[in-house]
Amino acid sequence: MKNVIIIGTGGHAKVVTNIVALCADNLVGFLTSDTHMTSFLGKPVLGADTDYAHFSDCEFIVAIGNQYAREKIVTRMPDVAWYTAIHxxxxxxxxxCSIGEGTVISANAVINPYASIGAHCIINTQCVVEHDNTIGDFAHVSVGAMLAGNVHVGRRSWIGVGACVRNDICISDDCFVGAGAVVVKDLCEKGTYIGVPAQKLHKD
Ligand SMILES: CC(C)(COP(=O)(O)OP(=O)(O)OC[C@H]1O[C@@H](n2cnc3c(N)ncnc32)[C@H](O)[C@@H]1OP(=O)(O)O)[C@@H](O)C(=O)NCCC(=O)NCCS
Structure with missing residues (x-):
């Protein structure tokens, strides 16, 4: 049994809490930037994420949906053991198949052979990561999204809920693919892409 500390007290932390329990690991408590909290989901709030060094016998997982916040916290916690949460x-x-440390894979996701998933990713509920996919660190494949074979998703990129990505597509770093979009061409520059087929969103 592993001793686990979750960083974050939002919705994604609730999902990770459930996975830790289902895996029969021991949730020691939470670290959060909300200094007023003393407990969350019946477990103690142990301090801020900067207090992590007091818990050297624990594994940590950053359960925060925003990929930039996740990366920032991970970067300032060198040399800790990361917990990987697989429902x-x-x-x-x-x-x-490889799965990086600190990554969360939620209920009913399907991962197929030769997929390579980076560190601190979120592979969310009921999504499909097909054969030969490569998913960069801190990326998020949202609820019900489908990646066909041989797709690459760059670092920190976010595939929205229910989006589909055609086979052999490359999505570069820092792309947002909107909910329900269908990606049929490579996304070569960072930005937000929406619609069917997905087009870059240009805001005035
Ligand atoms: C694509 C997205 C990131 C854009 O967010 P935003 O930058 O705040 O953009 P806005 O909400 O201001 O919308 C801008 C325009 O794009 C349209 N739009 C936004 N998202 C869209 C989508 N997914 N599909 C089609 N059109 C969309 C809006 O209707 C709006 O059009 P208008 O200017 O004609 O009114 C966001 O809408 C989205 O889809 N996020 C994904 C959320 C998600 O998957 N969460 C998963 C949690 S597990």
Missing amino acids: PSVIIPYEH
């Missing part, structure tokens, strides 16, 4: 219902190949 027991996830379909995952018994070999030929």
